Amino acid sequence: MSRPRVVIAGAGFGGLTCARALKRAPVDVLLVDRNNYHLFTPLLYQVASALLDPGEIARPVRQLIRPLHNADFRQASIIGVDFDGRRLLTDRGDIPYDYLVLATGAQTDYFGNVSMARYAMGLKDLDEGLAIRNRVLEQFEASRWTDDPERRRMLLTFAVVGGGPTGVEMAGAVSELIRLVLRKDYRDLDINEVRVVLMEAAPYVLAAFAPSLRQAALRSLRRKGIEVMLGAKVESVTESALRLEGGEEIAASTVIWTAGVRASAVGQSTGVQLARQARIKVDPTLQIPGHPVVFVIGDLAGASDGRALLPMLIPVAMQAGRHVAASIADMVEAGGARAFRYKDPGIMATIGRNSAVAQLGWVHLSGFPGWVFWLVVHLVNVVSFRSRVIVLVNWAWDYLFYDRPVRLIVRARP
Amino acid sequence: MSRPRVVIAGAGFGGLTCARALKRAPVDVLLVDRNNYHLFTPLLYQVASALLDPGEIARPVRQLIRPLHNADFRQASIIGVDFDGRRLLTDRGDIPYDYLVLATGAQTDYFGNVSMARYAMGLKDLDEGLAIRNRVLEQFEASRWTDDPERRRMLLTFAVVGGGPTGVEMAGAVSELIRLVLRKDYRDLDINEVRVVLMEAAPYVLAAFAPSLRQAALRSLRRKGIEVMLGAKVESVTESALRLEGGEEIAASTVIWTAGVRASAVGQSTGVQLARQARIKVDPTLQIPGHPVVFVIGDLAGASDGRALLPMLIPVAMQAGRHVAASIADMVEAGGARAFRYKDPGIMATIGRNSAVAQLGWVHLSGFPGWVFWLVVHLVNVVSFRSRVIVLVNWAWDYLFYDRPVRLIVRARP
Numbered sequence: 001m002s003r004p005r006v007v008i009a010g011a012g013f014g015g016l017t018c019a020r021a022l023k024r025a026p027v028d029v030l031l032v033d034r035n036n037y038h039l040f041t042p043l044l045y046q047v048a049s050a051l052l053d054p055g056e057i058a059r060p061v062r063q064l065i066r067p068l069h070n071a072d073f074r075q076a077s078i079i080g081v082d083f084d085g086r087r088l089l090t091d092r093g094d095i096p097y098d099y100l101v102l103a104t105g106a107q108t109d110y111f112g113n114v115s116m117a118r119y120a121m122g123l124k125d126l127d128e129g130l131a132i133r134n135r136v137l138e139q140f141e142a143s144r145w146t147d148d149p150e151r152r153r154m155l156l157t158f159a160v161v162g163g164g165p166t167g168v169e170m171a172g173a174v175s176e177l178i179r180l181v182l183r184k185d186y187r188d189l190d191i192n193e194v195r196v197v198l199m200e201a202a203p204y205v206l207a208a209f210a211p212s213l214r215q216a217a218l219r220s221l222r223r224k225g226i227e228v229m230l231g232a233k234v235e236s237v238t239e240s241a242l243r244l245e246g247g248e249e250i251a252a253s254t255v256i257w258t259a260g261v262r263a264s265a266v267g268q269s270t271g272v273q274l275a276r277q278a279r280i281k282v283d284p285t286l287q288i289p290g291h292p293v294v295f296v297i298g299d300l301a302g303a304s305d306g307r308a309l310l311p312m313l314i315p316v317a318m319q320a321g322r323h324v325a326a327s328i329a330d331m332v333e334a335g336g337a338r339a340f341r342y343k344d345p346g347i348m349a350t351i352g353r354n355s356a357v358a359q360l361g362w363v364h365l366s367g368f369p370g371w372v373f374w375l376v377v378h379l380v381n382v383v384s385f386r387s388r389v390i391v392l393v394n395w396a397w398d399y400l401f402y403d404r405p406v407r408l409i410v411r412a413r414p
Numbered sequence: 415m416s417r418p419r420v421v422i423a424g425a426g427f428g429g430l431t432c433a434r435a436l437k438r439a440p441v442d443v444l445l446v447d448r449n450n451y452h453l454f455t456p457l458l459y460q461v462a463s464a465l466l467d468p469g470e471i472a473r474p475v476r477q478l479i480r481p482l483h484n485a486d487f488r489q490a491s492i493i494g495v496d497f498d499g500r501r502l503l504t505d506r507g508d509i510p511y512d513y514l515v516l517a518t519g520a521q522t523d524y525f526g527n528v529s530m531a532r533y534a535m536g537l538k539d540l541d542e543g544l545a546i547r548n549r550v551l552e553q554f555e556a557s558r559w560t561d562d563p564e565r566r567r568m569l570l571t572f573a574v575v576g577g578g579p580t581g582v583e584m585a586g587a588v589s590e591l592i593r594l595v596l597r598k599d600y601r602d603l604d605i606n607e608v609r610v611v612l613m614e615a616a617p618y619v620l621a622a623f624a625p626s627l628r629q630a631a632l633r634s635l636r637r638k639g640i641e642v643m644l645g646a647k648v649e650s651v652t653e654s655a656l657r658l659e660g661g662e663e664i665a666a667s668t669v670i671w672t673a674g675v676r677a678s679a680v681g682q683s684t685g686v687q688l689a690r691q692a693r694i695k696v697d698p699t700l701q702i703p704g705h706p707v708v709f710v711i712g713d714l715a716g717a718s719d720g721r722a723l724l725p726m727l728i729p730v731a732m733q734a735g736r737h738v739a740a741s742i743a744d745m746v747e748a749g750g751a752r753a754f755r756y757k758d759p760g761i762m763a764t765i766g767r768n769s770a771v772a773q774l775g776w777v778h779l780s781g782f783p784g785w786v787f788w789l790v791v792h793l794v795n796v797v798s799f800r801s802r803v804i805v806l807v808n809w810a811w812d813y814l815f816y817d818r819p820v821r822l823i824v825r826a827r828p
Contacts, residue, residue: 130826412544
């Protein structure tokens with residue numbers, strides 16, 4: 001008798017954790033992802049700011065699942081689900097399942113703003129991270145060709161929209177790339193012509209953190225030369241400018257958009273009921289109502305803790321992955337799925353070198369202690385030993401010599 | 415009085431060496447390149463075979479010229495030269511010069527074969543190296559979706575055309591990537607369905623080497639499972655096959671073309687007299703006849719040693735770069751340019767791990783001793799200390815664990 005097949009759509013933190021947790025279960029696991037790699041997303045902004053190369057924050061899925069003798073991988077984009085026929089539909093063919101775990105994550109949301117979608121850059125996947133790196137470096141090269149200070153200022157203004165952890169980290173990293181590295185590369189650069197602007201619609205950054213940590217982050221950002229604009233709502237973006245609600249225009253040829261995120265399109269394509277941010281409504285067990293063999297985890301899951309939807313965070317995805325793996329293992333043995341409860345380990349965000357904020361229950365860290373904590377957590381969690389060595393060499397190099405190794409403008413020929 | 419301006423078109427081995435050799439000359443140097451980086455081309459095949467990331471074999475030009483206080487850089491593509499007006503023409507604007515050094519190197523030559531230009535992949539720059547890496551990995555993923563063994567074989571046949579050092583190195587590296595790494599990633603892979611075929615029109619590989627070394631290389635290639643086809647002339651290429659003169663067809667969805675190379679289009683665009691391979695005819699001093707302030711070095715230069723054109727090799731480019739720098743320094747002080755004479759330091763090529771051939775005058779090395787020699791030479795010459803550390807870590811990792819870190823399918827979003 002063949003073993004039940006668990007198909008996991010998405011090899012992010014949720015999907016990969018679920019596959020690992022099924023290692024000893026009497027099932028066959030098939031991971032499906034549109035990319036052939038698992039991405040360590042917390043360091044994506046370091047690829048975008050030319051500190052790390054893709055190989056340092058991503059691992060081939062096939063390499064990661066080698067120790068799992070019941071798991072295999074297929075690269076494909078997910079189109080939908082045939083619930084009645086129990087088939088996952090992909091651009092390369094259908095995949096039958098006995099149990100299905102949907103874990104395709106989230107994507108940038110421009111809230112239907114066409115100008116934003118066209119001219120602003122997202123930072124959710126590796127291709128986007130490399131595109132931002134290329135763009136920032138290209139603007140500096142282009143700025144050397146003009147005698148018009150207005151145009152130079154437009155080329156050298158980098159606007160980051162969204163004061164959440166991604167926006168704060170990206171603004172901090174771009175500012176340091178410019179002030180510590182590019183300044184030395186461009187001898188005739190007038191640093192006063194360069195602007196890094198962080199815009200946030202709320203009256204504070206890092207809404208998820210305690211007020212004292214928000215304040216600490218704000219001070220840290222401003223100390224690093226970042227212009228933080230609070231209460232600033234972006235209305236539209238063009239090739240060369242950004243317009244705020246109220247009419248103010250800021251000349252900028254680079255706009256990085258981190259202010260909106262919604263669940264991946266897989267939710268919509270399944271036709272099931274959706275919650276906020278296009279997330280799939282699920283039972284407390286993370287099953288889709290009426291589809292007991294289909295689970296949803298991670299950013300795609302509209303799971304609630306009773307008061308609000310759970311945040312789109314890696315710990316939520318990993319805990320749900322483990323929980324669902326246990327439920328499936330029970331169901332295979334004629335048991336049932338249990339309700340999921342999220343245990344919050346805390347949150348953190350870094351603002352360039354030397355500074356971070358961390359909120360771990362009652363413990364609040366900021367500044368250098370926060371940064372050391374951030375460093376340890378991330379180094380421990382970077383996906384493999386080898387990466388850890390290389391990431392550490394790169395970080396140490398940057399720290400000691402203020403030098404970024406990979407400020408290359410590269411794109412694979414299509 | 416302002417100092418004479420030396421414009422160097424191309425930041426490869428020739429151009430960069432020339433800029434460095436002008437460090438103490440009473441001139442201002444401006445390097446121009448279409449990329450913002452200098453590429454360590456001898457290891458490009460290792461990017462293509464997923465062993466190294468771009469940041470490990472390329473350095474930003476601006477970083478490399480930081481120690482040169484009389485040098486600056488501009489990123490631009492060269493369109494032509496206005497000899498009378500002494501201006502280098504680029505896609506971003508004109509650049510006036512007092513002395514001009516053309517060092518734009520060489521590109522893949524498909525000899526006007528349209529099918530080849532369309533379907534075969536070149537390996538001359540970083541974008542092409544990444545494109546090959548993506549293609550090879552994509553074929554393996556695609557092969558998992560078909561039950562048709564014919565189609566699988568077509569997807570898993572990797573044809574390398576050209577038995578020169580690049581072709582030999584590429585075939586060796588792809589074969590090892592498959593046999594040592596991908597075989598472990600794809601548990602259900604039938605290795606007999608995978609073919610790496612190296613095709614060479616001559617009756618031997620590595621024409622530039624002594625017959626005994628050619629033989630050693632051939633044995634080494636075959637031992638690594640590469641099908642070497644000698645006397646095989648490729649007539650045309652389609653999306654799924656390659657046809658040889660004589661009519662034989664080989665089903666292959668990946669064809670890597672290393673059999674032809676010609677000077678960059680800058681030669682043609684200048685309208686001056688060209689030698690073989692579109693190289694610019696030069697005087698023994700490397701000046702363009704009739705244009706005493708314009709020098710040509712490296713692969714673009716049709717320089718002769720009296721019997722034949724000098725080979726397109728890095729040592730030729732570097733020696734010419736130094737020589738021309740000395741000539742320009744003399745000319746600035748009212749002296750004249752001297753004739754260039756190439757001193758051959760020897761040649762080498764590697765065939766995967768553990769095996770290489772090196773021909774250093776009367777000293778011939780092959781197999782493991784050749785490889786150790788190759789390793790030392792390349793490690794010493796990799797462009798910076800940091801890269802050396804990281805390249806060594808990667809190589810050691812590969813050597814000990816047969817594992818490639820960077821088999822990621824990634825392309826920067828356009």
